Amino acid sequence: MLSFLLRRAGLMIVILFFVSIIVFSLVNVLPGDPALMILGQEATDESLEALREDMGLNDPLVMQYFAWVGDLLQGDFGQSFRDNTEVSSLLAEKIPITLQLTVMSFAIAVLIAIPAGVISATRKGTLWDSSATLFALSGVSLPPFWLGILLIFIFAVTLGWFPPSGYVPITENVAQSLWYMLLPAVALGVRLSAELTRMLRSSLLEVLGSDYIRTGYAKGLLERAVVYGHALRNSILPVITVSALQFAAFLGGTVITEEIFNIPGLGQLLVTSIQTRDFPVLQGAVMFMALAVILINFLTDVLYSILDPRIKLTGGSQ
Amino acid sequence: MDDRMYSKKLLTTLLLTLLIVLAACGGGGQDSESAGGEDEAEDLTNNDAEDTLVVGLDDDPPLLDPHLSTAQVESQIFKANYETLINVDENLDPIPGLAKDWDVSEDGLTYTFYLQEGVTFHDGADFNAEAVKYNFERILDEDLGSPNASDLRLIEEMSVEDEYTFVVELEETFAPFLSGLSHRAGQIVSPKAAEDEEIDLSNEPVGTGPFQFVDRTAQSHLEFERFDDYWGESPDYKYLEYHAFSNEDTRITNLVSGDLDIVNRIAHKDIEQLEENPEINMSEEDGIGFQGLMLNTDREPFDNQKVRQAMNYAVDRDAITEVVFHNGAEPAVSPFAPSSWANNPDLEVPDREVEKAQELLEESGVEDLSFTLTVSPSPAEQQLSEMLKSMLDDVGFEVEIEQVEFGAILDRMYEGDYDVARLGWSGRVDPDGNAYSWFHTDETYNFTGSSNEQLDELLVDARTTVDQNERQEMYRQAAEILWDEAPYIFLYHENDYKPMKDNVQGFNHVPDGLIRPADLTLE
Amino acid sequence: MEQTENLSVQTTKVQNPRLRMLKTMLERLWQNKLAVFGGVVTFLLIFTALFATWLAPHDPTEQNYSAVLQAPSSEYWFGTDNLGRDIFSRVIYGAQVSLQAGLISVGIALIIGVPIGLISGYYRGFIDEYIIMRMTDAMLSIPALVLALALAAVLGAGLTNAMIAIGLVLTPNFVRLIRGEVLAHREKEYVEAGKASGISDFSIILKHILPNTIAPIMVQATLAIAAAIIVEASLSYLGLGTQPPNPSWGSMLATGQGYLDSAPWIALFPGALIFITVISINLFGDGIRDMLDPKMK
């Protein structure tokens, strides 16, 4: 168990190292002079040069890299070029917003995917199955931004049921917060639910053909109990793994969804940081996203081994 | 076997704890931001809706230190908690601010300011001549690197005559000096707070204004509260908030159906919609800035004057103001808005003259007329650039549009790495602010690389002359030279629109576009 | 792939096993009605893109200031945009951009990814295990759109740069896929035999291993085209892809979002086209996968 954890943690660190190299090199070849970005249109040459020196922009790149990583390791993500805010506090501010969107999207996705997957697997070949399959197919092909715009058009502009965009912090008003975030969560969740439905269906079909399902029926369980009590739990394991692998793509979806619905989360922070050449923020946001993806996958592996008693946590690779 | 069971349970517990802690941290972070009670459920704000005015901004103001500020949107905030020595009225004429009166010597070199008495800063410090002196010194301090120092650079000497009298000696006459004091250079920050190492004025401003700073959520919103010891008339409402919505549609939605009371900027495509809305009052005022195309005269084909002139005739300014701005802009031919005293009424907006433009191009003898038009990626900019491309391609140019973020455009300007850029100016109260640094040889914003001795002379003379009639004549001549020289294609003067809920009263639309929140009342 | 071998074993009775194999595969594809539908629509779109000049009733960049924001009509089937341009024509030309973006960026990913995957998988070793694989891990842990966004920002806005950015982002997927295939094949008898008879590594890779990876590459590439189209549209939506006035579905969507209340057709039609294109390519890709390997279904 311990060796498994250590091995995986070591792997994570190596990957993070590579992520940091990617992020650093990306940002350092981005066109745009950070000093000018900070001082803006009315800057003078002297103040620009002074600031460049001060920010270490005149140091060799390798030095800059190590200085940056060194700070990162101490939890110092640097300061925003825009307003000198600590990047870490910016992240701390934005992460809960994106987390709320993520949680709501996953909730919606699961609420749709479980019944849809179960129905299509247990009623294989029926109209239900075809509709669920069709839903899964179209959902997977629906770009979140297009679905988002469609939802805005239907439910906000035409019907007026929802606000077309915006965000209310959940700490201020829970109901309103959920209400504002429902459309974006649906826009993201539908695609996810389509993926999940697809995976769950095939996974369930496999499990439903297994001997212990027959045992379940033989001992007098009703279909519902067999499906939800036995089949679902077993078939959800591979779904969890695959959806963890989808997490990176999901985060990518939050970026554009936040942009469309004007949700001030991590994604919008990232887009703004690219637009305003706010490098520390950009670096911080990308590093965090990669870290989240890596951590989620790690935790999924661990969770998987807990949920499936057959898997022993040994040093073996995936 | 039991060990394994145990360790699994332990691990599960650990993971769950981790998740909960993470969630709690997230939640905790948010809690601390929204300190201020959550009793009111109905709007964006934490504060009592009846007693709160919410301003919608088009961008989050980055730096709240007026002496370091460069962004236009920051000036909106400064009207809440800072005051300037001099103010301007609706006609842009100077009126008292923190200086209740002032004298200018005959030669225009000595300014004596008689300060408002009984003014205190939000941190309790007294406002007096020493404070003004401290502020001027702070701006001029090279260590601070204030981008606004140029407004004060001509100060030779300043002295504190008595507690409320402050005297400034200039090296030479500088006509825009007073108007500069109505802007960032005249904002007075608390010397006590500025000296305090623990206070970061960029994030927690301390001034003398009618509202004092309460809290800020970076890149989201700012909260202010009525300053009870304000020397002037106390504002009508207690809480003031500024919420940033960079998305223009969101901003309007939040005004129409949400919680914003007034908005500083709108997309012109929404003008009709807002004017038709019975619950929205729209105030319209001529702007003081100018917008157009900056031509790189160091590069082909714009090193050729005839090519530049051809552009002046190739563009259809009326179509632009109509299609892109829904008639919410005036066609421009000079840096001075039609409403400005510096405007030259003899310069008329020409019709689009395709043939004339083609003739000019032919005369120029330039064959390669291809260039890249660099614009920022906003919807209106995109629409405008597409129109320009269509119009310019028509007469023989070959335009390629490139969308670059505003910051990156600036970057290229400084490096001279561009052909044509869509860059304009929000405008200054004094016409000097629209002309000198933009069109004088080698000045800060003269990215065009153009140089005209006669123009330079006029612009210098105009800023060192006190008499407005003389200055007016100079600016009129300057405008004619600019039109002929054409380093910059003036396209339009954007009108300033301020839509507000119909219960918001008392709005004075000053052409500088700044909302003065203390004037507003809520019905 | 293994199953292709199985198939050829099963069909030894027929004179030309390859032909028979192709026939069964095509039959299988034909039976998958959704895949056929996807294929037909995909080819219709390609046709539309190729013959846009003839199909579009208007010049896609021609502005008509007296016909701004017009609703769909017999003159303008899909209405006009904020510059009075015909949306139907722009959507047709947009197909060119989207399909081009999909094909070229996947092409870039293949050109870079296939050799790296082949060499990395064939020679294994430290560089494979600790550099190339970890690098792909790292790239895959950054959301594709985010990486593409950052890359496009680095390279500068524009369709060409966007395609390069998307190609780079897609590359690790192919590296992994091909490396996996190579690993599965490098121990096979025919490779061992080749080695023993002194054939160079280069020709073993090229003549023996590469042909075996073509089927999975084809499937992955088809599905990647769909993904690339979405990313290109996203970049254009954010202003980093196709530059105006060239019509791109993504930027049309971005323009249209501002007019959802007054002129919804600006956004709705290009959006619908993105959806149709992507779903058709996905269906077709799924169909090809099932055709090559029914077990994978």
Next chain:
Amino acid sequence: MKSTSEENQLQVHGLEVGFKNKKKYTQILNGVSFNVNKGETLCIVGESGCGKSLTSLSIMGLLPESGEVRSGEIRFEGQELTNRSMKEMSKIRGNEISMIFQEPMTSLNPVHTVGKQIIEAIRIHRNVSKKEATERVVEMFELVGIPSPRERVHNYPHEMSGGMRQRVMIAMALACDPKLLIADEPTTALDVTIQAQILDLLNELKGDLDMSIVMITHDLGVVSEMADQVLVMYAGEVIEYTDSKSLFENPKHPYTQGLIASIPKLQGKTEELPVIKGAVPNPDEMPSGCRFSTRCAFAKQECFDQSPQEEGTEAHPVRCWMYSAEWQQMTPLKGGESNGYTTDGAVDREPIRN
């Protein structure tokens, strides 16, 4: 066939079961009839694919979705089962009729402890607390001979051996005191020594718990050890039905004779019955005559054309022309007695195997 009596636990009469896919219907069971008396063990014996498992699944109402009972009756204690709804059947399953399966390795859900899985079975049918149910499990574990039962309750299936798992399955099946136990090849997947233990256990429990057993097997050794009555099935038909003693002493059907002849001298683990040439015909390519004709050493010309009727005595019916009055007049096959004819199309196809 045999007369019904009050003693009957289970009566199956004229059971016809088949599979439907899209348009085609393939009949597998062709008029299967038998009775199981209370306290009696009936063994159904036959090769893979002869329909034994399908018969048991029909009784349990657990036919796969494409499966269908075309006609016939299944009466449990006189109650018709074939027209019961899923819900009604689930009250009987695991309660009055229980079933154990061939594959103890895969018949238990890997993600739940064995205890939990049995408790679930008990609590479906008995209104007892979790604690009571657990006690019952421990009791059952003791009964089926699982050592240290209290600890074993918390084991996951993968932590147990195959024999232990089959005991768990038996414990689960018996937890609610069923009146009928259907055991589908319960020992096939187990080692020989374990096989014997499990069979002994079943015999023992049968006596203790007063239940009937339907045992499905291809192993005549098992039959000799367990059966009161024996039903020999071939290709979806009952070909011989009698008590265990008569069967071994006087097997009538050539197929049965073949089976008995093929019993290895030393009882060992046998997968299939290798001695009889050929294999069960494909259900879609059933011979129009006697279904065994293609492999029968005695087959005459008519055997290939006409299905035999039930012959023999009421106590020992057999489906074979040899026992009909016409046998003597039938035309022998050319080329002597040996039947070299095999069905090519049926190689390695196992249409009905569970």
